[in-house]
Amino acid sequence: MDWTALIEFDKQCLLMFNGSDSLFLDGLVKTLTTASTWITLYLAVFFIVLKNNDAMLKVLLVVACAALCTFLAGSLDDMFVKPNVARWRPTHDLQIGMLVDVVNNYRGGRFGFFSAHASNTFSIAIFLSLLIRSRMLTVALVAWSLVNCWTRVYLGVHFPGDILCGLLWGAIVGVFVWWLHRRLSKRLFAPVGYISNQYTATGYLIADVDMVISVMVMTLIYAIFRACFYLYV
Numbered sequence: 001m002d003w004t005a006l007i008e009f010d011k012q013c014l015l016m017f018n019g020s021d022s023l024f025l026d027g028l029v030k031t032l033t034t035a036s037t038w039i040t041l042y043l044a045v046f047f048i049v050l051k052n053n054d055a056m057l058k059v060l061l062v063v064a065c066a067a068l069c070t071f072l073a074g075s076l077d078d079m080f081v082k083p084n085v086a087r088w089r090p091t092h093d094l095q096i097g098m099l100v101d102v103v104n105n106y107r108g109g110r111f112g113f114f115s116a117h118a119s120n121t122f123s124i125a126i127f128l129s130l131l132i133r134s135r136m137l138t139v140a141l142v143a144w145s146l147v148n149c150w151t152r153v154y155l156g157v158h159f160p161g162d163i164l165c166g167l168l169w170g171a172i173v174g175v176f177v178w179w180l181h182r183r184l185s186k187r188l189f190a191p192v193g194y195i196s197n198q199y200t201a202t203g204y205l206i207a208d209v210d211m212v213i214s215v216m217v218m219t220l221i222y223a224i225f226r227a228c229f230y231l232y233v
Helices: 003-017 024-034 034-052 056-085 114-132 135-154 160-188 206-229
Strands: none
Touching: 003 135, 024 135, 024 206, 034 056, 034 160, 056 114, 056 135, 056 160, 114 160, 114 206, 135 160, 135 206
16 A cells, blocks of 8 residues: 555645635534534433433433443544644645634644544443434434534644544544443343333433433534634634
């Protein structure tokens, strides 16, 4: 495989999809890529986990698994992969750095392989999708992760290759942590079957799942309104 040609293609793809002349999009992306924007989503997910599990140990197991996702998908990346691979972010790349469109002079750290935004969000999306087993929630969570990935390319802080590798690692982590959760649950708790059409196959109330999706939609609306105000700042 010609890695030089592949890396060059990656750079050209980045320049194709990076940035725009729209202040509205700049504001929207800055809002969507900020972790604090999604605090309400995290709280909503914690709420349905708390409400739909009949033992605190079950809740703690889910929370611990979610934390394990972020550690394996993101923290290990930041601590070991990025500094050892040492691939420059687009904004710091000596070849194309001056061509990258940046927003509010945001350039990120020096190294960007692979994207922790991609791996973190996708690992959580996969874990929760397998845990809760709602088709609509799966679509919403995967879309949430992909939107976060798009913001990183738009801002020029990750190459598309960084994103793809982050998504792949995030998927592996999400499936592994779900498998671990399933094994531990079988050892610790008696199996429960749910046949009501008001619940998912794993016992989560569908109305509560719809609430999480509603929170995601409201967060997106908030980001759009904030982007409108960004035009006048």
